[in-house]
Amino acid sequence: MTQQAPQSQQQALLPGVKNTIAVASGKGGVGKSTVAVNLAVALAKEGHSVGLIDADVYGPSAPLMLGINEKPVVDNQKLRPLEAHGIKVMSIGFLVDEDQAMIWRGPMASGAVRQFMSDVEWGDLDYIVFDLPPGTGDIQLTLVQSIPLTGAVIVTTPQDIALTDARKGLKMFARVNVPVYGIIENMSYFICPSCGHREEIFSYGGGKRSAEGLGTEFLGEIPLYTKIREGGDTGKPIVVLEPDSEHTKKFLEIARNLHEEVKKFNETRPRDGGGNIVIDV
Ligand SMILES: Nc1ncnc2c1ncn2[C@@H]1O[C@H](COP(=O)(O)OP(=O)(O)OP(=O)(O)O)[C@@H](O)[C@H]1O
Numbered sequence: 001m002t003q004q005a006p007q008s009q010q011q012a013l014l015p016g017v018k019n020t021i022a023v024a025s026g027k028g029g030v031g032k033s034t035v036a037v038n039l040a041v042a043l044a045k046e047g048h049s050v051g052l053i054d055a056d057v058y059g060p061s062a063p064l065m066l067g068i069n070e071k072p073v074v075d076n077q078k079l080r081p082l083e084a085h086g087i088k089v090m091s092i093g094f095l096v097d098e099d100q101a102m103i104w105r106g107p108m109a110s111g112a113v114r115q116f117m118s119d120v121e122w123g124d125l126d127y128i129v130f131d132l133p134p135g136t137g138d139i140q141l142t143l144v145q146s147i148p149l150t151g152a153v154i155v156t157t158p159q160d161i162a163l164t165d166a167r168k169g170l171k172m173f174a175r176v177n178v179p180v181y182g183i184i185e186n187m188s189y190f191i192c193p194s195c196g197h198r199e200e201i202f203s204y205g206g207g208k209r210s211a212e213g214l215g216t217e218f219l220g221e222i223p224l225y226t227k228i229r230e231g232g233d234t235g236k237p238i239v240v241l242e243p244d245s246e247h248t249k250k251f252l253e254i255a256r257n258l259h260e261e262v263k264k265f266n267e268t269r270p271r272d273g274g275g276n277i278v279i280d281v
């Protein structure tokens with residue numbers, strides 16, 4: 001008689017969610033939140049149902065970047081996620097003041113993120129994207145251990161110092177057996193809007209080289225562009241602000257590349273008795 005596999009953690013915590021993906025970086029300020037938000041909306045534009053969990057309880061970005069000023073309501077003893085630009089969203093920024101969010105200790109931070117999974121009515125989704133706090137220290141490690149992740153993507157800028165940190169990110173996920181789908185290079189280059197000159201402010205191509213060296217995929221590159229920053233500050237991700245621009249095409253391409261990688265990985269994953277992918281946390 002074959003033994004019934006135990007229900008995976010993901011099925012218990014997020015029963016209707018197919019894929020849970022962390023957006024991480026070794027270094028702060030490389031554009032994780034910008035990428036997480038635009039990638040989530042790009043995946044939705046590609047036809048997937050998508051949620052975003054802002055797991056950076058120390059410096060939540062989702063409310064500002066998505067232009068959400070409401071508070072979530074409780075429905076049937078669960079919080080209903082807020083919605084913006086076609087995705088469902090939960091952030092500590094909806095619930096407490098920014099100053100309060102800053103003083104959380106590691107276990108409280110993980111507890112809050114866990115509640116964002118267990119106490120929120122996510123429904124059926126193809127993807128939940130997690131925007132992680134920067135770094136690869138104990139706080140981040142505890143956090144990734146408490147989220148049933150199907151995989152992660154690493155955001156980096158192209159210069160050597162950021163890439164060294166990106167490698168640490170890959171190592172952190174390897175320690176907890178979470179596959180890394182690939183690397184996204186942000187702030188890859190800058191095209192001067194007046195003269196068209198291309199400037200590689202933080203060097204160029206490091207993300208692609210690192211991905212090759214580390215045996216992971218290169219999912220794409222995003223240039224430095226003023227409206228990406230402006231969109232982040234005004235609640236309109238670039239994929240919404242300029243839906244037909246080159247920058248939006250880059251995010252849509254990254255979303256497609258990621259989806260392909262996810263499909264490839266999912267074909268080889270162990271399944272439980274109900275056909276669900278087994279993820280141990
Ligand atoms: N490609 C880009 N072009 C222009 N501005 C960008 C780009 N990517 C990010 N920014 C801007 O850089 C700043 C930092 O980005 P963001 O907050 O996404 O980084 P982060 O890695 O999430 O930071 P933290 O480590 O603090 O969480 C923001 O003001 C954002 O709007």
Ligand SMILES: [Mg+2]
Pocket residue numbers: 032033034056061131132133
């Ligand atoms: Mg951030």
